[in-house]
Amino acid sequence: MGVLLSIDQLAHVLFSPILFYRRASEDETISSRLGKLRLSAARAQCLALGHGEPSPCAPCVTEHARISWKYPLAKIIDAGLELIDPNHSLDAVERDEDD
Numbered sequence: 001m002g003v004l005l006s007i008d009q010l011a012h013v014l015f016s017p018i019l020f021y022r023r024a025s026e027d028e029t030i031s032s033r034l035g036k037l038r039l040s041a042a043r044a045q046c047l048a049l050g051h052g053e054p055s056p057c058a059p060c061v062t063e064h065a066r067i068s069w070k071y072p073l074a075k076i077i078d079a080g081l082e083l084i085d086p087n088h089s090l091d092a093v094e095r096d097e098d099d
């Protein structure tokens, strides 16, 4: 697990600019960043719908936690992970790492 985690973190640092248009935080995995993108999409919908706290609420996560086509590569990778392991990226969110 440790080696795979390190490879994921390295890949994140290398590919973050083309996946997420930003510098990676070095200790975060790609999956965690994908999950945060999904949660931020759900949060935007949840706020727009006026659902209040906690945001995003569980139904909004279920319905709206999808990565925007603004991040096409991230969206495609997340869709692939979703086929292999449903909710993989949402489960991988590391809340202690940089947002």
Ligand SMILES: [Zn+2]
Pocket: 045, 046, 047, 049, 051, 056, 057, 058, 059, 060
């Ligand atoms: Zn909501």
